[in-house]
Amino acid sequence: DSGVTQTPKHLITATGQRVTLRCSPRSGDLSVYWYQQSLDQGLQFLIQYYNGEERAKGNILERFSAQQFPDLHSELNLSSLELGDSALYFCASSVDPLKGNGYTFGSGTRLTVV
Amino acid sequence: EDQVTQSPEALRLQEGESSSLNCSYTVSGLRGLFWYRQDPGKGPEFLFTLYSAGEEKEKERLKATLTKKESFLHITAPKPEDSATYLCAVQGGSEKLVFGKGTKLTVNP
Numbered sequence: 001d002s003g004v005t006q007t008p009k010h011l012i013t014a015t016g017q018r019v020t021l022r023c024s025p026r027s028g029d030l031s032v033y034w035y036q037q038s039l040d041q042g043l044q045f046l047i048q049y050y051n052g053e054e055r056a057k058g059n060i061l062e063r064f065s066a067q068q069f070p071d072l073h074s075e076l077n078l079s080s081l082e083l084g085d086s087a088l089y090f091c092a093s094s095v096d097p098l099k100g101n102g103y104t105f106g107s108g109t110r111l112t113v114v
Numbered sequence: 115e116d117q118v119t120q121s122p123e124a125l126r127l128q129e130g131e132s133s134s135l136n137c138s139y140t141v142s143g144l145r146g147l148f149w150y151r152q153d154p155g156k157g158p159e160f161l162f163t164l165y166s167a168g169e170e171k172e173k174e175r176l177k178a179t180l181t182k183k184e185s186f187l188h189i190t191a192p193k194p195e196d197s198a199t200y201l202c203a204v205q206g207g208s209e210k211l212v213f214g215k216g217t218k219l220t221v222n223p
Contacts, residue, residue, distance in 0.1 A: 035213075041215075042215035056210055102148045102163050103160070105159070106157050
């Protein structure tokens with residue numbers, strides 16, 4: 001157990017629907033990162049939050065949004081889902097990104113859009 | 115823009131056959147280079163952080179090295195349980211990690 005908890009582990013939904021993925025960071029970590037992993041693209045950075053505020057954005061679609069709550073857990077909302085959104089979504093956390101200590105990853109949510 | 119290229123994409127070894135994985139990178143202001151191991155359907159597991167050229171780190175059968183343009187992950191006398199995808203990532207001026215696509219290692223008994 002890495003200490004980063006992601007729920008649900010698996011999600012199957014239809015095109016056009018909306019889903020919410022949840023992440024609880026490791027105790028003491030203030031930064032949360034979301035990544036998307038598909039077979040041909042590898043790990044793609046979506047968005048980062050630090051202590052409740054958005055810190056950096058990657059190639060996140062406008063249909064996707066995220067937030068980090070006062071208790072530091074984070075949610076990634078995916079709407080108007082398309083078949084191409086099927087992927088593994090990982091959350092990672094770190095205590096201080098500026099120290100270059102790397103991230104701790106959760107076990108991911110596998111999203112299948114049918 | 116920070117970039118990471120890993121080679122080969124896939125590598126098959128016999129148990130005990132040592133080899134190396136390559137990670138080439140371009141980054142403005144390297145803060146750290148990271149190696150992760152990922153098993154199928156699971157999250158990446160942290161292995162090493164390297165901060166400056168010339169640095170080396172070891173863990174069991176794995177040894178990571180760093181130059182100004184690339185990093186190597188050396189695997190000595192691998193075992194079947196070393197089979198996994200090995201990911202390289204860099205952290206530059208921004209706080210995000212930029213990952214390569216990985217090298218899928220298969221070690222046959």
